Amino acid sequence: MIESLLVANRGEIACRIFRTARRLGLRTIAVFSDADAAARHVREADEAVHIGPAAARESYLNIARIIEAARASGAQAVHPGYGFLAENHEFAQACLDAGLSFVGPPPAAIAAMGSKILAKRRLTAAGVPVLPGYAGREQDLRRLASEAERLGLPLIIKPAAGGGGKGMQIVRAAAELDTALAAARRLAESAFGDGSLLLERYLPAPRHIEVQVFADSRGNLVHLGERDCSTQRRHQKLIEEAPAPGLPEPLRERLRAAALVVAREIGYVSAGTVEFLLDGGEFYFMEMNTRLQVEHTVTEAVTGLDLVEWQLRVAAGEPLPLGQSEVRFEGHAIEARVCAEDPERGFLPSAGRLALLEWPELPCVRVDAGFATGDTVPDCY
16 A cells, blocks of 8 residues: 655645545645645645745646655655646656656546547547537638538537636637637637647537546446536536436436446546536537546545545555445435635635634535635635
8 A cells, every 4th residue: 555645736635635545544745835835735734845936837737846846755656636737647657757656547548538639539439429529630710610610500619628618619600700719729729738629519508417437457447426517607517416316217327338438448547537418318428537526525425435545545556445236326415616706706716814714514514625714715726
């Protein structure tokens, strides 16, 4: 088993990973920027290493500094959490090259799902349902406009290298097309360093259903049920629940089976989430998140499992603790994300000191938090 773990992240997810690591007897190591010197995740770790200025690109996104921190602290393994470098195949490879265990999937699996265009082509060939659209290599704006006209409206434009709803443009009228394509290209280049765009038929009111999958390095693969993440604002999830309510059982089983096909196709290992759009009785692959999700908590609630523990054991070379027939589901769980935002200013992020922060302490209520009373919510993340 791994004995020392560095979490290359901050806030709530770092605290959550430390909780399981402590229970397993691991030495925990935090990293922090100038803005997080007094942060909760720093206080909760056995050791903390400073990795740079407040700007994420100079700290939490700086691969070299994180690898240096792991070496200096004697960490055996690195957990990326979510966000920042969690889905960066170069970071995963850098950890392996440094002799560290990476608590996540192989770099090749991360890269396989890193481009929506390449993922869509590959999974179409594997027989996984995908939305009608354009995922071609020719990416000049004239060709994209021509393909958009062929597909018809409404359609959605997505950055091929994007995620989390960032940079997506919905086009409902022909007069909007050229402007939307140009805007999507600019944002894709600035936010993701890749201007490639994916065009898809737009579904006005689909359900967002995702399936939690888990695999080990020995070829074992299971699903841990699905979650409904349809309640969103600006393409950002707000409420998640498990299991997804109101699904006919045959449809539920088809979704789960398709998710396993996706994971098997790319040689997946560790925790991953396959996301689908559900429209009536039909579903379509959207993307795969090659990491632990924020909403993994509701899956833990209905299965009684600790997904971080599973990740750590798989990273240590152990087999999955359970086979598919041994996974049990009981009850229903709902997660609500609590964000520091100002509702009077269009829910813009709100930074500052938390004068009072009290969480409910009730049976069957779980709180995963990265802040406490007196902490400061920085304005840089």
